Amino acid sequence: xxxxxxxxxxxxxxxxxxxxxxxxxxxxxxPVFRGTRIFVSDVLEMVAEGTAWETIIEQWHHSITxxxxxxxxxxxxxxxxxxxxxxxLEPVRA
Numbered sequence: 001x002x003x004x005x006x007x008x009x010x011x012x013x014x015x016x017x018x019x020x021x022x023x024x025x026x027x028x029x030x031p032v033f034r035g036t037r038i039f040v041s042d043v044l045e046m047v048a049e050g051t052a053w054e055t056i057i058e059q060w061h062h063s064i065t066x067x068x069x070x071x072x073x074x075x076x077x078x079x080x081x082x083x084x085x086x087x088x089l090e091p092v093r094a
Contacts, residue, residue: 018074021067033072037061040072047073 013023021034031040038060046056053069080087 008086017071019064020075033064033068036060038063042074044067044072046074 011024011029015021015022016031020031020033022029022031026032027037029041032038033040033043034079043056043064047053047069053066056069057064057066
């Protein structure tokens, strides 16, 4: 089952990367791109749908960069591989 990202209420702002941060006072503590209120999850969804990165940047009025999108993809990939066992829907029979 897919989990939604959540923060504890007493958690402090965190720097997750050069471009990605969390702050319980901003967007309910969900990961956003630094200096914006753009949810990382929204951008990753656009990437997953096959939207060109240039289009994503234009749609967000150049508030994010290719480097920021790349960091989001990299961090989500690392998290996926770190937690792969949590995403198993059904074991594969050998």
